[in-house]
Amino acid sequence: MKEFEPVIVAFCCHYCAYTAADMAGTMRLSYPPNVKIIKVPCTGKVGGVHIMRALEKGADGVIVAGCLEGDCHFKDGNVKAAKRVSYVQKLLDEIGMGPERVEMVTLSAGMGERFARIAAEFTESVRALGPNPVKEAPAGRARAAAASS
Amino acid sequence: MITAERKPLEEILALIEPYDRILLVGCNECVTVCAAGGRKEVALLSSALQMARMKEGKTLDTVETTLERQCDPEYVEELVASIDRADAVLSMACGCGVQEVAKRFKEKPVFPAVNTKFMGASERQGVWAERCQGCGDCLLGLTGGICPIARCSKRLLNGPCGGSSNGKCEINPDVDCAWQLIWDRLKALGLESRYEDIAPPKDWRTSRDGGPRRIIREDLAS
Numbered sequence: 001m002k003e004f005e006p007v008i009v010a011f012c013c014h015y016c017a018y019t020a021a022d023m024a025g026t027m028r029l030s031y032p033p034n035v036k037i038i039k040v041p042c043t044g045k046v047g048g049v050h051i052m053r054a055l056e057k058g059a060d061g062v063i064v065a066g067c068l069e070g071d072c073h074f075k076d077g078n079v080k081a082a083k084r085v086s087y088v089q090k091l092l093d094e095i096g097m098g099p100e101r102v103e104m105v106t107l108s109a110g111m112g113e114r115f116a117r118i119a120a121e122f123t124e125s126v127r128a129l130g131p132n133p134v135k136e137a138p139a140g141r142a143r144a145a146a147a148s149s
Numbered sequence: 150m151i152t153a154e155r156k157p158l159e160e161i162l163a164l165i166e167p168y169d170r171i172l173l174v175g176c177n178e179c180v181t182v183c184a185a186g187g188r189k190e191v192a193l194l195s196s197a198l199q200m201a202r203m204k205e206g207k208t209l210d211t212v213e214t215t216l217e218r219q220c221d222p223e224y225v226e227e228l229v230a231s232i233d234r235a236d237a238v239l240s241m242a243c244g245c246g247v248q249e250v251a252k253r254f255k256e257k258p259v260f261p262a263v264n265t266k267f268m269g270a271s272e273r274q275g276v277w278a279e280r281c282q283g284c285g286d287c288l289l290g291l292t293g294g295i296c297p298i299a300r301c302s303k304r305l306l307n308g309p310c311g312g313s314s315n316g317k318c319e320i321n322p323d324v325d326c327a328w329q330l331i332w333d334r335l336k337a338l339g340l341e342s343r344y345e346d347i348a349p350p351k352d353w354r355t356s357r358d359g360g361p362r363r364i365i366r367e368d369l370a371s
Binding site: 047048049052053055056091092094095096097133134137138139143 | 157158159189192193196197199200201202203204205206207208
């Protein structure tokens with residue numbers, strides 16, 4: 001059987017994580033192609049529903065990657081994002097999905113190496129969790145197909 | 150505002166268990182402000198419910214809509230356009246909104262997705278506290294703008310009681326003694342003499358004790 005390849009959606013802040021991912025590329029560091037990056041102006045713009053919809057449409061894991069605490073270009077968008085992530089984790093726990101598929105991380109624009117490491121570690125931890133149970137359901141398969149087309 | 154909190158998902162899922170098509174209705178008024186049942190919360194709940202169902206190998210079709218005001222029939226009427234696409238309605242409004250929807254669409258089961266809590270105010274971002282119990286005979290003018298009915302645990306009209314300690318209520322050290330607040334405020338206003346006035350027993354007929362209440366404005370009523 002083909003090994004399960006998780007789909008990871010990473011909401012990356014323009015000012016740090018997105019640039020860190022770029023830096024990882026410039027440094028010729030490889031990280032798993034499973035991570036699909038969505039650039040956001042600030043992680044404070046990522047609402048709970050964005051994370052939920054990503055999972056609903058078939059993502060196996062979601063990372064929200066923002067600036068280090070105190071370094072947010074919009075004062076405290078990263079702190080707000082961290083609170084929202086923990087709210088979504090509780091919501092996922094309530095429906096029996098467990099909180100582990102969603103994670104908030106912080107890094108600076110210069111941390112290309114850290115970005116590559118986070119991408120690799122999170123991909124492996126989601127791989128260990130197995131496929132998103134929602135995606136495995138017949139209705140979920142149809143949705144995931146529609147989302148990826 | 151009227152405050153509310155989402156019910157546990159387990160309870161909501163049990164309520165809608167027999168139905169595969171749900172009309173999920175939020176409200177743009179109080180429950181939006183207290184982050185319990187506005188557009189964002191409707192989207193989150195819709196997603197969570199669908200995922201919970203899909204996980205079990207089942208499906209759930211949800212139609213999401215948020216009305217300007219769910220406690221007003223003219224806005225509830227807007228649901229006519231989508232009501233046929235659902236087997237049941239799940240309302241994220243306060244109890245008033247839920248009942249208006251149930252009254253308008255008698256053939257559809259209507260369920261509450263939130264627990265309506267109290268009339269309150271925002272203390273700070275994400276924190277709401279009870280401020281009014283709608284007793285129907287406001288006495289804030291006598292108590293320095295602090296309500297002893299809503300904010301004193303015993304609803305005392307001549308407080309404080311012996312449970313007031315260092316400005317806090319005996320029920321919980323985080324709860325301010327309303328009568329301490331009243332005294333401090335009257336003193337700041339130079340109205341200490343008002344504190345000496347003994348309030349007579351309150352006529353609770355204007356409150357819930359008189360049965361369900363209504364207001365009729367003859368000049369407006371049709």
